[in-house]
Amino acid sequence: MRGFVLDASVASRFVLREEYSGEVEAVLADFREGEVELSAPSIVVSEVGSALRKACVRGLIGEEEAVDGFGAFLGLGIKLLDQGLDGCVSALRTAIEGRMSFYDAQYLVACRALGVPLLTADDDLLRRAGEAGLGVHIRDYRRVGRPAAS
């Protein structure tokens, strides 16, 4: 089974329809069938919640729509990673040395810890992950991310 660390830029697309919705649907369908394993640092929950709040505050979606979608997201059972003290220290080092936010670094540290690539829709984070050989853009999921047909 293939595995990915899921960036909030993709996780939020599970709930908010935006660019790459076809690819996002493919990820969800593979996840439902157990063909792909999805993990994320636990901050992904806060980041998806925050994106939904912003969409709500800006009048793009209603409150009940936000709550309803968030409930479904939480019900997915994505494996949430508690990075522990060592992981947090490693994220801080990665953030300082790589000149990135601590939050971005947490995703990269999770990739290294699990030995799986990051699935993201964020070009900046993809570049940083790519430098470490750890990134896949959601637009490429159907080409490189899907399990080989048997």
Added chain:
Amino acid sequence: MYLETVTIKVDEELKRRMKEVKENWSAYLRDAIRRRVEREERARATGKLLDDLRAGRRSVPAGFINKAIREDRESR
């Protein structure tokens, strides 16, 4: 954690054969039940999210999500 009791019935022969297998059957069944429940919850959640996406619910303009997340990550 308080554990509830769930009873299952098996035939006599199976019960005898179970005794010959070195297994903590309670833990084994608890884990099997948990995995089955999680699979059902996942199917329900993915089904709902897929239906919503295909119906165009909660649509936001292109670029909204990345900008929202980037704002948070750079400002916290």
